[in-house]
Amino acid sequence: MRYDIVIVGAGIAGASLAAEVAPHASVLLLEAEEAPGYHATGRSAAFWSETYGGASIQPLTTASGPALREGGFLDPLGALAVGRAEDAAAIDAFLAEFEGTGIVIERRDPHEVVPGLRPGWDLGVYEPNCTYIDVAGLHAAFLATARRHGAVLATQAALESAAHDGHWRIETRGGRYEADILVDAAGAWADDVAIRAGVAPIGFHPYRRTMLQIATDPAPPPALPHIWGIDGSFYFKPEAGGRLWLSPHDEIESDPCDAQPEELDVAIAIDRFEHVVDWRVNTLERKWAGLRTFAPDRRPVYGFAPQQPAFFWCAGQGGFGIQTAPAAARLAGALLLGRVPDVPGVDPGLYAPGRFVASLR
Numbered sequence: 001m002r003y004d005i006v007i008v009g010a011g012i013a014g015a016s017l018a019a020e021v022a023p024h025a026s027v028l029l030l031e032a033e034e035a036p037g038y039h040a041t042g043r044s045a046a047f048w049s050e051t052y053g054g055a056s057i058q059p060l061t062t063a064s065g066p067a068l069r070e071g072g073f074l075d076p077l078g079a080l081a082v083g084r085a086e087d088a089a090a091i092d093a094f095l096a097e098f099e100g101t102g103i104v105i106e107r108r109d110p111h112e113v114v115p116g117l118r119p120g121w122d123l124g125v126y127e128p129n130c131t132y133i134d135v136a137g138l139h140a141a142f143l144a145t146a147r148r149h150g151a152v153l154a155t156q157a158a159l160e161s162a163a164h165d166g167h168w169r170i171e172t173r174g175g176r177y178e179a180d181i182l183v184d185a186a187g188a189w190a191d192d193v194a195i196r197a198g199v200a201p202i203g204f205h206p207y208r209r210t211m212l213q214i215a216t217d218p219a220p221p222p223a224l225p226h227i228w229g230i231d232g233s234f235y236f237k238p239e240a241g242g243r244l245w246l247s248p249h250d251e252i253e254s255d256p257c258d259a260q261p262e263e264l265d266v267a268i269a270i271d272r273f274e275h276v277v278d279w280r281v282n283t284l285e286r287k288w289a290g291l292r293t294f295a296p297d298r299r300p301v302y303g304f305a306p307q308q309p310a311f312f313w314c315a316g317q318g319g320f321g322i323q324t325a326p327a328a329a330r331l332a333g334a335l336l337l338g339r340v341p342d343v344p345g346v347d348p349g350l351y352a353p354g355r356f357v358a359s360l361r
Contacts, residue, residue: 003028003152005336006170006179008159008193010036012135013314014185015142016325020333022149028179029151030172032158032189037139039258040187043290044322045211045245047226047237049079049130050103051094053320056299058101059346061320063327073138077237078225079130082110082276083123090230091123104129115221116278123230130226135322142325159186162197164310181336183312188256188291190315199311202301202356206291207251209319210265213286214244216279227276234272243285246273251292259289292319295356300324302332302351312336313353 004025007014015036018027029036048068050061068074083091091107098105110124111117143153157174168179186193191201219242228235229249236246248269252262270281295301295316305311314332317324327343331351334341341348 001028001175002167002178004179005181005183006030006168006177007183007185007314009185009187009189010143010153010155011039011041011185011187012037012139012142012321012325013187013317013328014183015139015146016329017183017185017314017332017336018146018151019142019149020329021336022146022151024337027146027151028177029146029153030157030159030174031153031155032173034155036143036153036155037136040290040292040321041135041139043211043259043288044135045235045237045247045319046133046135046322047077047079047130048074048133048323049127049226050101051079051098051105051127052323053318055097056350057318057320057324058098058103059350060300060324060327060331062101062103063343063346064324067326068133068138071138071141073134073141074131075134077130077132079127080108080110080113080225080227081125081127081230082114082117082121082227083230084120085122087123087230091125094125094230103127113225114227114277116218118276118278121276125230126225133322138322138325142329159193159196164198164308168197168310181310181312183314183336185314187315188293190293190313192256194305194311197308197311199305199308202313202316202353203296204293204316205296206254206256206293208254208259208289209292210248210250210261210269210289211287212246212266212269212284213239214246214270214281215242215283215285216244217282218279220244220279229276234269234276236273246270248272254291256291259291261287261289265289294318297355300328300351301353301356302328302348303335303353306354306357
């Protein structure tokens with residue numbers, strides 16, 4: 001069972017890359033779980049924002065917009081960053097960071113947007129083009145495209161080892177495979193997969209983030225946008241049925257695992273929320289956590305490993321893998337197939353693994 005390309009991980013990174021390259025090569029997707037998308041992909045906060053992740057992520061997000069809109073995966077939402085007097089410098093820096101990018105962001109009185117906003121939260125910046133994103137639909141569409149072009153998905157097939165002797169010999173819990181190229185799209189397990197393949201790890205760090213679904217009194221207004229603190233201490237957004245999704249915007253370093261929410265982080269999220277608005281939390285309906293995995297410089301990594309040219313990195317998407325998936329797959333797919341990437345506004349060198357060469361020696 002030999003393939004041109006074996007991709008480890010069938011979350012959004014692996015699925016989108018498989019959809020991109022399957023028309024041109026034989027592809028096997030290896031998924032450790034019973035179904036793809038169980039970890040970070042299935043736990044996404046499900047919004048698309050060109051400013052989310054900062055200036056190094058924005059080109060991939062912006063370049064992904066047309067495909068996401070044309071595919072029907074985006075719905076209007078809007079986003080409002082709020083701050084207090086002591087956050088004025090952060091507001092100014094945020095506006096300056098995206099000046100000249102063409103992204104529409106503007107100062108706004110947050111009290112005009114958020115009824116019940118507590119006194120002191122007087123600074124606001126509005127991003128009208130922020131949207132909901134249909135994560136499940138997008139992930140399923142990538143998988144369907146990959147299958148339509150002949151890609152094979154193997155579940156419960158965690159990689160145990162991989163050895164290269166002219167081609168890859170791969171041992172998994174689900175069977176043995178061979179490949180010309182091994183792609184590491186394993187999310188929080190990216191470094192572990194590299195080590196099992198005899199490739200130096202980059203130093204990816206998974207961080208736990210907590211999410212809650214709550215019902216409030218009063219219920220949020222129908223036109224409420226995504227609300228986030230410019231100080232990075234919270235965000236919340238409306239969901240179907242008058243509910244809110246709420247996060248304390250936490251980043252708790254973690255080992256790769258099936259992340260679960262901690263009670264302390266749940267309490268912190270609710271406490272921060274109630275210090276922003278005078279709405280009462282009636283019910284905590286659901287809570288979950290996911291891992292966001294970053295390279296040391298917090299930029300994704302796309303490209304062949306300098307020390308092993310048959311090993312390809314597609315990892316470190318942080319919390320931005322969904323919103324950047326179409327453009328990131330185009331970039332990574334071109335590199336993987338030996339073509340010159342042509343993604344408008346995106347510099348491939350910004351995400352190349354060669355930037356870590358010194359640390360890998």
